[in-house]
Amino acid sequence: MSNKYLTIDDLRNKAAKRIPKLAFDYLDGGAGTEANITRNRRGFDNITLYPEYLRDVTDRSQKATVFGKEYDAPIGVSPVGLANLIWPKVDSYLANMAKKRNIPYLLSAVGTTSIETIANIAEDNAWFQLYVPDQDNICFDLIRRAKESGIKVLVLTVDIPEPSKRLRDIRNNFTLPFKMTPKVIMDIALKPNWAISTLLNGTPRFENLVPYMNDAKDGTSLSVAQALQVSARLGEDFINRIRDAWEGHLVIKGILTKKSAEASVRIGADGIIVSNHGGRQLDSGPSSIEVLPDIFKTVGSKLTVMLDSGIRSGPDIVKAFASGAAITFSGRSFVFGVGALGEKGGNHVLDIMVKEVDQTLAQIGCDNILKLDESYINSS
Ligand SMILES: Cc1cc2nc3c(=O)[nH]c(=O)nc-3n(C[C@H](O)[C@H](O)[C@H](O)COP(=O)(O)O)c2cc1C
Numbered sequence: 001m002s003n004k005y006l007t008i009d010d011l012r013n014k015a016a017k018r019i020p021k022l023a024f025d026y027l028d029g030g031a032g033t034e035a036n037i038t039r040n041r042r043g044f045d046n047i048t049l050y051p052e053y054l055r056d057v058t059d060r061s062q063k064a065t066v067f068g069k070e071y072d073a074p075i076g077v078s079p080v081g082l083a084n085l086i087w088p089k090v091d092s093y094l095a096n097m098a099k100k101r102n103i104p105y106l107l108s109a110v111g112t113t114s115i116e117t118i119a120n121i122a123e124d125n126a127w128f129q130l131y132v133p134d135q136d137n138i139c140f141d142l143i144r145r146a147k148e149s150g151i152k153v154l155v156l157t158v159d160i161p162e163p164s165k166r167l168r169d170i171r172n173n174f175t176l177p178f179k180m181t182p183k184v185i186m187d188i189a190l191k192p193n194w195a196i197s198t199l200l201n202g203t204p205r206f207e208n209l210v211p212y213m214n215d216a217k218d219g220t221s222l223s224v225a226q227a228l229q230v231s232a233r234l235g236e237d238f239i240n241r242i243r244d245a246w247e248g249h250l251v252i253k254g255i256l257t258k259k260s261a262e263a264s265v266r267i268g269a270d271g272i273i274v275s276n277h278g279g280r281q282l283d284s285g286p287s288s289i290e291v292l293p294d295i296f297k298t299v300g301s302k303l304t305v306m307l308d309s310g311i312r313s314g315p316d317i318v319k320a321f322a323s324g325a326a327i328t329f330s331g332r333s334f335v336f337g338v339g340a341l342g343e344k345g346g347n348h349v350l351d352i353m354v355k356e357v358d359q360t361l362a363q364i365g366c367d368n369i370l371k372l373d374e375s376y377i378n379s380s
């Protein structure tokens with residue numbers, strides 16, 4: 001592994017130098033003051049891991065099993081909409097890496113590569129994330145396409161009842177197709193590698209939504225895609241209809257309270273992802289790691305509890321497992337990796353995480369990540 005990029009922050013800094021500011025800000029930014037992003041980091045940093053020595057930890061395992069499938073590492077790729085804007089082919093690079101390294105890859109409904117293409121690349125490592133648009137026919141057609149592509153896990157994201165106020169995007173006048181103001185032209189001109197790659201690969205399109213974009217047939221309209229991802233009508237009745245339409249595993253993403261977790265159980269979900277969307281929705285909300293232990297104690301015996309938001313290292317993953325997570329995900333970490341290093345970036349991120357998880361397990365005297373529990377984060 002290169003000594004140049006030892007942490008996810010190193011990759012983030014490199015990505016910031018290679019990507020136009022408006023694309024980097026779209027990836028890096030969050031809602032409002034971005035206090036929720038800070039809180040995500042603080043949540044992990046405030047947890048102490050207690051080392052138990054005097055144990056034989058020669059053989060160590062970090063395999064995680066979810067819905068009967070064993071994965072080789074305890075972290076997967078969160079759904080990231082419009083990822084190919086950050087660097088062309090991000091979706092397929094990461095899906096390919098996920099297949100080869102045997103971790104889950106979650107394709108966003110507003111992804112820039114189609115369900116059919118990703119299912120072909122990642123096969124049973126591909127999960128599909130659904131947003132519920134206003135038009136029922138689009139929602140149920142996406143479910144049909146996921147099923148026909150052989151996807152086994154559907155992830156329903158429920159935390160966008162209304163678009164959040166993302167100051168960086170508003171200040172950058174971020175829209176697709178780009179408004180070619182002098183500021184945007186200068187921004188792009190300063191990143192020639194990105195500009196050439198994007199020119200060669202074409203403007204990223206919302207490939208999953210192209211068939212439904214009547215007023216924007218080329219699939220590049222950000223405003224249409226945004227309208228298709230916002231839904232205020234995700235009450236239990238509506239989600240029950242999705243449950244009835246989907247025979248595979250159903251996961252609810254965006255859970256942060258015990259009540260929502262209990263509602264997920266009532267709906268018949270097979271799993272939840274405790275997530276605050278990487279700090280992109282409710283600026284004043286909790287970090288996902290701080291609410292995980294209570295949620296796990298409440299519903300952990302009834303469904304699979306997973307976590308994302310703020311994971312940037314192996315110790316973070318270990319802390320999440322000790323708090324009840326069956327697996328973790330990260331969005332930005334992997335996309336920063338590709339933004340910084342291109343195709344090999346996803347592998348590099350996973351190498352960092354896997355090595356650090358292994359080192360951490362050894363230090364705390366745990367030979368199997370599945371044995372982690374609260375005793376490792378409580379000093380008593
Ligand atoms: C640029 C960007 C786009 C995202 N798009 C989606 C999306 O389309 N669907 C979704 O469920 N979550 C989306 N998310 C949230 C991620 O799935 C995930 O919850 C979040 O990135 C986790 O936090 P982390 O980036 O700190 O790891 C997005 C996040 C980012 C940064």
